[in-house]
Amino acid sequence: MKKYKIVLLSGDGIGPEISEVSKKVLKKLSKNHNFDIEIIEKLFGGIAYEKYGTPAPDETLDQCKKSDAVLLACVGDIKYDSLARELRPESGLLKLRSALNLFANIRPVKIRKSLLDASSLKKEIVEHVDLIVVRELIGGIYFGKPRGHITNTKIPKAFNTMVYDSNEIERITEIAIKIANQRNKKICSVDKSNVLEVSQLWRDTVLNITSKDKNISLSNMYVDNAAMQLVRDPGQFDVILTSNLFGDILSDLAAMLTGSIGMLPSASLNNNGPGVFEPVHGSAPDIAGKNIANPIAMLLSASMMLKIGLNEEEAAENLETAIDKVLSKGFRTADLADGSTEVLSCSEIGDKIINEI
Amino acid sequence: MKKYKIVLLSGDGIGPEISEVSKKVLKKLSKNHNFDIEIIEKLFGGIAYEKYGTPAPDETLDQCKKSDAVLLACVGDIKYDSLARELRPESGLLKLRSALNLFANIRPVKIRKSLLDASSLKKEIVEHVDLIVVRELIGGIYFGKPRGHITNTKIPKAFNTMVYDSNEIERITEIAIKIANQRNKKICSVDKSNVLEVSQLWRDTVLNITSKDKNISLSNMYVDNAAMQLVRDPGQFDVILTSNLFGDILSDLAAMLTGSIGMLPSASLNNNGPGVFEPVHGSAPDIAGKNIANPIAMLLSASMMLKIGLNEEEAAENLETAIDKVLSKGFRTADLADGSTEVLSCSEIGDKIINEI
Ligand SMILES: CC(C)[C@H](C(=O)O)[C@@H](O)C(=O)O
Ligand SMILES: CC(C)[C@H](C(=O)O)[C@@H](O)C(=O)O
Numbered sequence: 001m002k003k004y005k006i007v008l009l010s011g012d013g014i015g016p017e018i019s020e021v022s023k024k025v026l027k028k029l030s031k032n033h034n035f036d037i038e039i040i041e042k043l044f045g046g047i048a049y050e051k052y053g054t055p056a057p058d059e060t061l062d063q064c065k066k067s068d069a070v071l072l073a074c075v076g077d078i079k080y081d082s083l084a085r086e087l088r089p090e091s092g093l094l095k096l097r098s099a100l101n102l103f104a105n106i107r108p109v110k111i112r113k114s115l116l117d118a119s120s121l122k123k124e125i126v127e128h129v130d131l132i133v134v135r136e137l138i139g140g141i142y143f144g145k146p147r148g149h150i151t152n153t154k155i156p157k158a159f160n161t162m163v164y165d166s167n168e169i170e171r172i173t174e175i176a177i178k179i180a181n182q183r184n185k186k187i188c189s190v191d192k193s194n195v196l197e198v199s200q201l202w203r204d205t206v207l208n209i210t211s212k213d214k215n216i217s218l219s220n221m222y223v224d225n226a227a228m229q230l231v232r233d234p235g236q237f238d239v240i241l242t243s244n245l246f247g248d249i250l251s252d253l254a255a256m257l258t259g260s261i262g263m264l265p266s267a268s269l270n271n272n273g274p275g276v277f278e279p280v281h282g283s284a285p286d287i288a289g290k291n292i293a294n295p296i297a298m299l300l301s302a303s304m305m306l307k308i309g310l311n312e313e314e315a316a317e318n319l320e321t322a323i324d325k326v327l328s329k330g331f332r333t334a335d336l337a338d339g340s341t342e343v344l345s346c347s348e349i350g351d352k353i354i355n356e357i
Numbered sequence: 358m359k360k361y362k363i364v365l366l367s368g369d370g371i372g373p374e375i376s377e378v379s380k381k382v383l384k385k386l387s388k389n390h391n392f393d394i395e396i397i398e399k400l401f402g403g404i405a406y407e408k409y410g411t412p413a414p415d416e417t418l419d420q421c422k423k424s425d426a427v428l429l430a431c432v433g434d435i436k437y438d439s440l441a442r443e444l445r446p447e448s449g450l451l452k453l454r455s456a457l458n459l460f461a462n463i464r465p466v467k468i469r470k471s472l473l474d475a476s477s478l479k480k481e482i483v484e485h486v487d488l489i490v491v492r493e494l495i496g497g498i499y500f501g502k503p504r505g506h507i508t509n510t511k512i513p514k515a516f517n518t519m520v521y522d523s524n525e526i527e528r529i530t531e532i533a534i535k536i537a538n539q540r541n542k543k544i545c546s547v548d549k550s551n552v553l554e555v556s557q558l559w560r561d562t563v564l565n566i567t568s569k570d571k572n573i574s575l576s577n578m579y580v581d582n583a584a585m586q587l588v589r590d591p592g593q594f595d596v597i598l599t600s601n602l603f604g605d606i607l608s609d610l611a612a613m614l615t616g617s618i619g620m621l622p623s624a625s626l627n628n629n630g631p632g633v634f635e636p637v638h639g640s641a642p643d644i645a646g647k648n649i650a651n652p653i654a655m656l657l658s659a660s661m662m663l664k665i666g667l668n669e670e671e672a673a674e675n676l677e678t679a680i681d682k683v684l685s686k687g688f689r690t691a692d693l694a695d696g697s698t699e700v701l702s703c704s705e706i707g708d709k710i711i712n713e714i
Contacts, residue, residue, distance in 0.1 A: 162498060196517045
């Protein structure tokens with residue numbers, strides 16, 4: 001029997017509730033599909049700061065490194081906003097990404113038929129959306145040096161550096177090519193090369209690498225135009241390849257097109273070693289502890305983990321089918337309620353899904 | 358009689374066509390409202406590069422500096438994309454902004470009742486949109502130094518610097534406060550202070566300055582969330598205050614919410630000296646010379662010029678009313694045609710508007 005060791009980081013806010021559902025689901029799947037899964041829970045985010053004074057304790061990072069995959073719920077709370085930046089939950093996230101060398105962030109955006117009405121966009125605009133954002137995750141302005149505040153002058157000044165070398169651009173382009181080849185073979189690379197030198201290198205390198213694969217059709221867009229096009233006609237995109245900061249903005253924008261951000265998963269990957277799988281949504285402290293959160297984005301992240309991280313394709317498909325069945329029967333959590341559907345709690349919808357597995 | 362000297366930069370693509378309409382409209386308005394307007398036409402953008410080898414000739418910049426206001430149509434064409442960056446039309450734009458010290462870019466986004474259906478968003482989501490993006494225009498990563506390519510190493514590398522000092526943030530915040538005070542008094546400042554030091558200075562400075570005006574209610578959003586919120590519920594915003602790069606992305610996104618980017622004007626201002634007034638749309642080389650472009654965004658830019666740049670409020674209102682009348686009679690250019698309306702050419706719709714003045 002195959003045996004996997006995964007680390008579960010339930011984090012802050014609604015994290016523990018949706019993690020409970022995920023644990024149950026993974027256990028049922030492991031039985032049905034004949035694999036053994038050891039789930040090691042670790043503190044991460046605000047809760048780790050409370051206990052150990054740091055959002056990403058070494059002990060947590062070490063366990064993650066030794067695991068087969070990491071399943072992360074969500075971190076953060078406005079109450080930590082006044083802390084020094086390196087103590088905030090968000091910094092923990094950046095530390096985890098960098099410690100595991102997770103240079104590729106993958107965010108599929110697809111709207112489920114049964115949820116078409118949730119979007120703020122017209123049905124005919126969103127129904128064909130099926131895109132993947134491939135975002136570089138451990139370079140660019142997020143990690144660029146030098147950076148900092150200049151305070152010993154009359155006028156305070158602060159700065160950051162947006163920097164890439166061609167190796168960093170190459171490896172993320174290769175991931176995008178791999179993904180595009182499993183889909184419609186279209187890559188749209190997004191940059192701001194009409195203004196930024198770092199974007200010019202991005203554009204040149206992407207062109208250079210993709211031109212080696214004759215199956216791939218490459219287009220380029222400036223980031224302002226890409227934001228527009230995502231609103232105007234998101235169905236035109238297949239794979240969007242972009243840098244860390246632009247990917248942060250565009251993937252959230254793309255996610256919101258579906259109207260149901262409680263439904264979207266993501267994967268952060270390295271070429272080898274464990275990946276981190278997490279929902280796109282935040283920790284929603286306002287509804288934490290009320291058992292009304294939507295656990296599905298985390299379940300879909302668990303499904304990505306099964307498929308990409310553990311190679312358990314069948315279990316992943318089983319889970320996705322179960323989720324679709326429950327949705328098409330009209331069951332919803334409160335975030336997606338539209339009057340004609342039955343509203344269930346977080347644990348209740350979890351149980352419905354488990355029953356379909 | 359008041360006398361104004363304006364510089365008209367008709368630029369590239371559809372620029373000359375929509376500029377023709379603007380000239381006629383301005384002449385009619387000057388007669389009706391008793392002012393004299395001298396329109397000096399200068400080369401700028403791709404066309405200036407063709408003639409003088411630079412997109413922003415000194416002679417053009419000098420005339421602009423000596424004018425009361427600059428009316429700019431649009432610049433650019435993919436055919437210039439292979440030129441060195443400093444020779445491209447876009448660089449001309451950056452040079453103009455910087456030469457005139459235009460630190461404040463103002464983009465109102467409002468959807469005209471008669472055009473509600475043009476949006477890719479649902480009617481009930483866009484009908485209440487009435488926001489203004491206030492974007493810092495001559496700082497940040499667009500102009501930050503050091504910048505460049507490092508090519509004498511094994512692995513090519515390129516970088517840019519995102520930098521602000523508190524003075525730059527202060528003066529743009531003051532513009533936002535002034536505008537907000539004429540509206541709903543709400544400012545949403547957008548940054549990425551959970552990751553970037555330069556954004557932390559932005560956030561702290563904006564808070565510091567706005568707290569001096571008790572009428573203003575300030576909120577802060579991370580840029581990824583702002584992109585989401587603009588899609589989810591754009592009606593929540595009054596004034597969005599942000600830096601150069603984020604403003605570039607968010608203002609285009611906000612513009613596209615209306616579905617009719619051929620309708621949106623912008624102003625770029627200094628505290629004194631001439632401003633530049635220009636439509637939000639690009640030069641649309643694919644339809645250039647066909648007399649089918651929509652001249653209205655440029656006319657609305659002329660209206661902003663009359664109001665803000667020349668203090669000719671009445672003429673500005675006259676023009677806006679004329680535009681609304683023509684639209685509500687069902688006349689449209691091709692970009693906004695929806696079957697039930699009459700499609701006119703660029704010059705035809707211009708003439709209709711002139712008749713209503
Ligand atoms: C929390 C924050 C640091 C993070 C980012 O900007 O990368 C988040 O927005 C994301 O996209 O995962
Ligand atoms: C053409 C380009 C340099 C410019 C910018 O990025 O500022 C444009 O996108 C704009 O918003 O006016």
